[in-house]
Amino acid sequence: MEKIEHSYLIINDLRLHIALVGKGEYGDVILLHGFPEIWYSWRYQMLALAEAGFRAIAPDCRGYGLSGQPPELEKASWEDLTNDLLGILDTLNIPKAFLVGKDFGIKPANEFSILHPDRVLGVITLNVPFSPISRSLDSLPKGFYVPRWQEPGRAEKDFGRFEVKRVVRNIYILFCGNELQVAEEDQEIMDLVEPSTLLPPWLTEDDLAAYAALYENSGFSYPLQMPYRSVPEEV
Known part of the structure; x- marks a missing residue:
């Protein structure tokens, strides 16, 4: 091969x-x-x-x-x-x-x-x-991850509480659920995932380490800007 x-x-x-x-x-x-x-x-x-x-x-x-x-x-x-x-x-x-x-x-x-x-x-x-055709995202719940991550500084503060590996882990667990969860007004997106939740079977600890290493290199500043904070004017 x-x-x-x-x-x-x-x-x-x-x-x-x-x-x-x-x-x-x-x-x-x-x-x-x-x-x-x-x-x-x-x-x-x-x-x-x-x-x-x-x-x-x-x-x-x-x-x-x-x-x-x-x-x-x-x-x-x-x-x-x-x-x-x-x-x-x-x-x-x-x-x-x-x-x-x-x-x-x-x-x-x-x-x-x-x-x-x-x-x-x-x-x-x-x-x-x-x-x-352009469409508005106003119909999304305010506690949904997309509008939350559009808020300048909010996701950075949320992610900053944890090591990069934990952030990536939580996002994958959140995204692979049967239903995407919505945060309460006083709750952050990272708090939607219980620390004891297992990784999905298709994502190994080695895979998670590979993703984490590359996000440690790049950080989340541009990934939050593109696509999330570039969505309103161009979706």
């Missing part, structure tokens, strides 16, 4: 980390992660794609994992992610690619396919449906 390799590309003045594997006889597949994720989320799919004859490429989104941090968080935009995707294809001399997006990764995948249809072989999206 081929081994996943790692490289860095200078894209739009940022050093972006990519993981890649496969010869690409049948084309290239770009895998775009969501939150709280990194390239590592695609490790099994990457190996399966390589075995099937594709080259799998999973970047760490700017501000995530081992990729560089944008200098001005408040100016983060979805256009940045679309431009980064174009830069990756150009730098790797990929004329056309299949795009796979999960969670917020679907937005740059969808927008790229609209802006650059000549560079796309197909688009696969997971978790979030395509939404071409």
Whole structure:
């Protein structure tokens, strides 16, 4: 079985980390992660794609994992992610690619396919449906994680009470429940998870350690800005 390799590309003045594997006889597949994720989320799919004859490429989104941090968080935009995707294809001399997006990764995948249809072989999206029309998030409960994390400083204070590994653990437990919980007015999102709650069976302690190490490197400042605090004006 081929081994996943790692490289860095200078894209739009940022050093972006990519993981890649496969010869690409049948084309290239770009895998775009969501939150709280990194390239590592695609490790099994990457190996399966390589075995099937594709080259799998999973970047760490700017501000995530081992990729560089944008200098001005408040100016983060979805256009940045679309431009980064174009830069990756150009730098790797990929004329056309299949795009796979999960969670917020679907937005740059969808927008790229609209802006650059000549560079796309197909688009696969997971978790979030395509939404071409702007919609308000005002209907969400105020104690839901999305509006809570949109509040400047609130999530930082909430997360700051714990080590990074505990934060990532709590988010995954929260996200994999049958129903997403809503916090009371005097309750924080991290408090919704009981410390004794077990990890879901598909997430091992080694996996958790891998995620935690990369979020310790990147921090949560950009991941909270993109996608959560960039949602109101552009969803």
